[in-house]
Amino acid sequence: MRSSGEAFAKARAEKRAAFVGYLPAGFPSYDGCIEALRALVDGGVDLIELGLPYSDPVIDGVTIQAATEQALRQGTRIADVMRAAEAAAAMGVPVVVMTYWNPVLAYGVERFATDLAAAGCSGLITPDLIPDEAGDWLEISAGHDLDRVFLVAPSSTPARIASTTAACRGWVYAASTMGVTGAREATSSVAPDLVKRVRETTQLPVGVGLGVSNRAQATEVASYADGVIVGSALVRCLLDAADVPSGVKAVGALAAELAAGVRG
Amino acid sequence: MATTVGQDEDRFGPYGGRYVPEALIAALDELATTYRAARTDPEFQTEFGRLLRDYAGRPSLLYDATRFSEAVGARVLLKREDLNHTGAHKINNVLGQTLLTQRMGKPRVIAETGAGQHGVATATAAALFGLECTVYMGEVDTERQALNVARMRLLGAEVVAVKSGSRTLKDAMNEAFRDWVTNVETTHYVIGSVGGPAPFPAMVRDFASIIGTEARAQCQDRLGRLPDAVLACVGGGSNAMGIFTAFIPDGQVGLYGFEAGGEGIETGKHAATLTGGSPGVLHGSRS
Numbered sequence: 305m306r307s308s309g310e311a312f313a314k315a316r317a318e319k320r321a322a323f324v325g326y327l328p329a330g331f332p333s334y335d336g337c338i339e340a341l342r343a344l345v346d347g348g349v350d351l352i353e354l355g356l357p358y359s360d361p362v363i364d365g366v367t368i369q370a371a372t373e374q375a376l377r378q379g380t381r382i383a384d385v386m387r388a389a390e391a392a393a394a395m396g397v398p399v400v401v402m403t404y405w406n407p408v409l410a411y412g413v414e415r416f417a418t419d420l421a422a423a424g425c426s427g428l429i430t431p432d433l434i435p436d437e438a439g440d441w442l443e444i445s446a447g448h449d450l451d452r453v454f455l456v457a458p459s460s461t462p463a464r465i466a467s468t469t470a471a472c473r474g475w476v477y478a479a480s481t482m483g484v485t486g487a488r489e490a491t492s493s494v495a496p497d498l499v500k501r502v503r504e505t506t507q508l509p510v511g512v513g514l515g516v517s518n519r520a521q522a523t524e525v526a527s528y529a530d531g532v533i534v535g536s537a538l539v540r541c542l543l544d545a546a547d548v549p550s551g552v553k554a555v556g557a558l559a560a561e562l563a564a565g566v567r568g
Numbered sequence: 569m570a571t572t573v574g575q576d577e578d579r580f581g582p583y584g585g586r587y588v589p590e591a592l593i594a595a596l597d598e599l600a601t602t603y604r605a606a607r608t609d610p611e612f613q614t615e616f617g618r619l620l621r622d623y624a625g626r627p628s629l630l631y632d633a634t635r636f637s638e639a640v641g642a643r644v645l646l647k648r649e650d651l652n653h654t655g656a657h658k659i660n661n662v663l664g665q666t667l668l669t670q671r672m673g674k675p676r677v678i679a680e681t682g683a684g685q686h687g688v689a690t691a692t693a694a695a696l697f698g699l700e701c702t703v704y705m706g707e708v709d710t711e712r713q714a715l716n717v718a719r720m721r722l723l724g725a726e727v728v729a730v731k732s733g734s735r736t737l738k739d740a741m742n743e744a745f746r747d748w749v750t751n752v753e754t755t756h757y758v759i760g761s762v763g764g765p766a767p768f769p770a771m772v773r774d775f776a777s778i779i780g781t782e783a784r785a786q787c788q789d790r791l792g793r794l795p796d797a798v799l800a801c802v803g804g805g806s807n808a809m810g811i812f813t814a815f816i817p818d819g820q821v822g823l824y825g826f827e828a829g830g831e832g833i834e835t836g837k838h839a840a841t842l843t844g845g846s847p848g849v850l851h852g853s854r855s
Binding site for chain 1 (some may be wrong): 585586587589590591592593594595651732733737738739742745746749751752753781847848849850851852854
């Protein structure tokens, strides 16, 4: 199993930021998702963030909502997510799963961790689980050698940033806009400040999610962060495409653009 | 208002807690601090009491339903929460939370609503305090309850018909959370159920508990004793916890909650989450 920290270490060795790409499992179909992940890897992604489709995605914007709803309608279940994660992990880059906490609880935290490790995944990003509520997960993830990626936000106090980064393993996810996921035009001065505040508390790499959708934005975020996280823009490629092959092609093209972006 | 036990009521055994994005934690901390201070602040309690009396129309009547009692063979008293301003018990909690919103200096409130009663109460309180108000309602519910939608709009609220998921209450609540995480600096989310992340469950219960406090005193006046049983319907739980809370220390009073059976528990198509559900995390808390 690879640690997700490897992706950041590799990028750092090349004196650049890592490109972290998100796609939800089972979208646009199980096979279509695998092809899109392959296009993402071929395009130069450093770390795959595989989304677990959930019925109540309270911090996702319309793009990811539409994609995960489609995945669920087609019958995507946790077993399919694990299967997709295993296929992705075999593509040569580390894989983390991003999931709301309820599906993990329903599946069983220990069982989820066991399956995740068996699939060759590095760990979990948990957008609605704060370390204060994560007692089980802190213990079980350690037992399975899995990464724990918690989120920090612009509204986090210094004390909360410190306690959150202390609970992270692998890297820290800086959700740098107040709001739901989605591509954004505007750049923000909030994000560099947040990254600076995180670095005051930890040596772990910091990935920034800021609604990046193009090369120029990727370059800008890469100038101050260790990782540039892109989700909605990649999902949008598949949503807007006339068919799966052209969507996959668009994902590959955007991935190559973003991979160039993090290289300055 | 009945101020209740304990200082820190973030968890109820394995339940409660805060299963929300980190971005909301600062706002929940601010709310908890403001609420904790208000609980023991005589000025807040006086103002809340005055609003309940002079605006909501409390105390609500305890009505002796004599003919119904004859028919069922037990003396039945009805706590007439329907006689409050806006026609439901919802106004109790909403007035409390709106006062807190004012204390936090936030100019905007949002709410989710199913049938529309909590939305109407929130829109009404927002109009009373001059706050901006957005109410999220599942598209299916806006069609079923068009009259309440018109009423909220008349009160100056924006009503958003939510088209995601099952287009009902749970999706309206998801959408309200999305709004809140985006606008949390200026906005308070008036949750209407005894759910959501801490401090909401304890706070909503406390603001609603005036129902039981009154009912208990009215029973003692009328009957010279406590009732044998208290019955309440359970949806989001504010009505049930509102009347049960004052009777819990009494021990001998039976407390019965009634949930919506839908097409039958065995079909899975029901709203009886306590009877037929399983523990999980939804809308920010474990329940």
